[in-house]
Amino acid sequence: MRESELLAHIYQRSTSLGEHVVVGPGDDCAVVRLTDNGPAALLTTDQLVEGRHYNADTPLDLVARKAIARSISDIAAMGGSPVCALAAATINSEFTQANELFDAMARWALRWSCPLVGGDIAIADGPTVLTTTVIGTPHRDRGAVLRSQARSGDLVCVTGSLGNSLATGRHLSFEPRLLEGAALCDAFGNKLGAMIDLSDGLGRDAGRIAAASGVRLTLESSLLPRAEGADWRSALQDGEDYELCFTLRGEAPAELAGTPVTVVGVVDAGSGCRVRTPDGEFIDGAAMGWDHES
Ligand SMILES: [Mg+2]
Structure with a gap:
């Protein structure tokens, strides 16, 4: 299956999202109001898969950087500013540097004023997968750029x-x-x-x-x-x-x-x-x- 076909399927299912969802799937970020008529938030998530988006010999610091930067880039694509990030990782049981990886992700997130405020780790066989979610705010005057x-x-x-x-x-x-x-x-x-x-x-x-x-x-x-x-x-x-x-x-x-x-x-x-x-x-x-x- 191609990613574009799978995404098209997700978009088609997103017809009734409720009144707090301003922009649903299909843009760089979703745009959501957390309260009635409250300010809008930008939400985006991305996965970084070993062997696909980086190689086993890619320096850990660059893996961490890319895991954060890809989601930050989606906030940039809306003209927004990041607020905070969450990171979840499925880590191969033979990978011994999980602490260093999360430390590096936290450091890179701060570089873009986007503190890492939570996360989760699971150990499994197979490639390491890093999932980063970033929450941001649209530009105060322009609003989200779609x-x-x-x-x-x-x-x-x-x-x-x-x-x-x-x-x-x-x-x-x-x-x-x-x-x-x-x-x-x-x-x-x-x-x-x-x-x-x-x-x-x-x-x-x-x-x-x-x-x-x-x-x-x-x-x-x-x-x-x-x-x-x-x-x-x-x-x-x-x-x-x-x-x-x-x-x-x-x-x-x-x-x-x-x-x-x-x-x-x-x-x-x-x-x-x-x-x-x-x-x-x-x-x-x-x-x-x-x-x-x-
Ligand atoms: Mg994008």
């Missing part, structure tokens, strides 16, 4: 550079774009449209914005900011960049919190994500990216 808020006429922008993240190890050491997401909300308010963090490749993740917003995104291969060693295909389809992709009405900033911003395309009426290749042909961007088979 995948569904792109509008025809918006520019499509990305932070940083894309591609080759697995080969270079950047997937272990990336900096979640919290400051950049907050700076966008501060500076652009409702001129900021949709946003997503790039975990499965720009082509596929831009396709998710298009689908959620009911618009078409057209990306220009020649504009993609390429990480070292990445060509345009790699920038478009490699996973685990954890940069932000967002849509914006008006003029795009050159940088946010010191991170470069690049305009890579436009939003118009239609559906899907298409990419203009260097030859001037259009290809389906949503077909280019990771869909983890499981």
Whole structure:
């Protein structure tokens, strides 16, 4: 079964979520009010699986960092700020460094002002699995930035550079774009449209914005900011960049919190994500990216 099929099944089941759920499954975070008309909270959870998201020889500190940073990145994708985290681990019975692993996760969580406030450990055979849940708050003025808020006429922008993240190890050491997401909300308010963090490749993740917003995104291969060693295909389809992709009405900033911003395309009426290749042909961007088979 593919992850996308399984997720689609979960989304379809989420039709009656109650009045406290503002945004259910299908965005980077759920948005939930804990009390009637109370402030909204952002909720997100992620798993890190040995042999899939890191290797047995990956330094423990980087494993801990990635386990926290992936969920923090989902808070960034909503323009929010983290409040606290919970971590649960299923640890292989031969793994002897569980204390060090949790200490390292707590340290990294604090680095992003997100204290670890609880967790659980189970011992089992099989690979180590780390599950991190982060709770955050949306931007006070802008509110949660959703995948569904792109509008025809918006520019499509990305932070940083894309591609080759697995080969270079950047997937272990990336900096979640919290400051950049907050700076966008501060500076652009409702001129900021949709946003997503790039975990499965720009082509596929831009396709998710298009689908959620009911618009078409057209990306220009020649504009993609390429990480070292990445060509345009790699920038478009490699996973685990954890940069932000967002849509914006008006003029795009050159940088946010010191991170470069690049305009890579436009939003118009239609559906899907298409990419203009260097030859001037259009290809389906949503077909280019990771869909983890499981
Ligand atoms: Mg995400």
